[in-house]
Amino acid sequence: MKILVTGGTGFIGSHTVVELQNKGYEVIIVDNLSNSGSDIVDKIAQITGITPVLEIFDLTDKQKTSDFFKRHNDIAGIIHFAAYKAVGESVQKPLLYYHNNLESLINILDGMNENGIRNLVFSSSCTVYGQPDELPVSENAPVKAAESPYGNTKQISEEIIYDSVKALGINAIALRYFNPIGAHPSALIGELPIGVPNNLVPFITQTAIGIRQCLSVFGDTYPTPDGTAIRDYIHVVDLAKAHVISVDRMIDGKMKENFEVFNLGTGNGYSVLEVIKSFEKVSGLKLNYKIVDRREGDITQVWADPEYSNRELGWKAEKSIDEMTLSAWKWEKALQQNKSK
C-alpha cells in the first residue's frame, strides 16, 4: 500500500519512512529539501534495503501539488510532516510560517478531496497546550492561545483538518508530539540542525564534540526540584512507530471518530540538568555548561499523559532517557566522522 510522506527527508519524517518500509508499506516522499538533503533516501535504503521514491517540489505550489495527486490517486494514506518548525524564527517571520505551513496543508486537503484519498496523519505539537493547568497533560486539556506563530500554525492546521473531516468525509489523526530527540540506532539518520541549534539535545551533542563552546542552560529559578525547566523527551524511533500504527488504524477502519487526537510522550518529565546528567553518564564526558537567564516564551514544565495513546493505539514509548541521549551522541559522532573523511 502506498503512503505519501511529506517532509520525509526531515528528522521525524526519515525515521517514519524507515518504520513504514519495515512494515511493508510503499513510500513516496515529497520534500522541497529546504531543511534536508536528498542523500537521506540513500541512508534509508542502507537501513531498510529499499530506496523510497523522492519527488522534490514545494507543496505550497498548488499546480505541482495538484498534478502530483492526479499521478498518485492510489495513495492509501498521507503523513504530513512538511512544515517550518523554528519557534524563534516564526516570531520574526510570521507570514513565512503562515504561508508555508497552512498553504501546503490546504493544497494537500484539496488533493485528497479531488482524488478520493481518505486518510491523513498530521504532525502536531504539545505546544497547543501552552503551560497546562494540570499535569500530566491529557488530550482533553484545553488548547491555549499560541505563544508563537509556529504554534499557531499547528492550532490552525488542526482546525482546518477538523472542518475538512466534517465536510469532506475524510479521516484524520493529529499526533501531538512532546520533545522528540535521539536518532536511529544505525546512526545513519538523525537530526540535522542548520546553523546554531535551537533545541537542547543537538546543542548538548555539538558542545561535547567541540562545535559549540558552552551550553547555556536557560534559567535555574523555575519552580521545579532543581530549578531548570522540565519536558517530556521522546525517542524519535518510538515517535515514528506511532505514525505507522496510526496509518494502520485508519486503513483497518479502527478509528472511533473521523478526527482523533493523540499525545505522543513518555509520561516522564526530565529537567534540563537531568538531561545533561544523562548525557554525561552515557558519553563519559563532562559537559561545559553555564546557567544563563530564562529564554523568552519557555514554559516551566510539561509532560504527557500517554494513557489514551497507550490504550487506544496499543503503543508505548519504550526508550529511556539514557537510550535517547546515547543515540543522539552516536549520531553526532557519526556525523563528525563522515565530515573528516
Ligand code: UFG
Ligand atoms: N534549553 C536550554 N538551552 C538550550 C536549548 C534549550 O537550556 O540551548 C532548554 C529550554 O529552555 C527548555 C528545554 O531545554 O527548557 C527544551 O528546549 P527545546 O528547545 O529543546 O524544546 P522546547 O520544549 O522549547 O520546544 C519544543 C519543540 C518546539 C515546540 C515546543 C513546544 O522544539 O517545536 O517544544 O513547547 F514548539
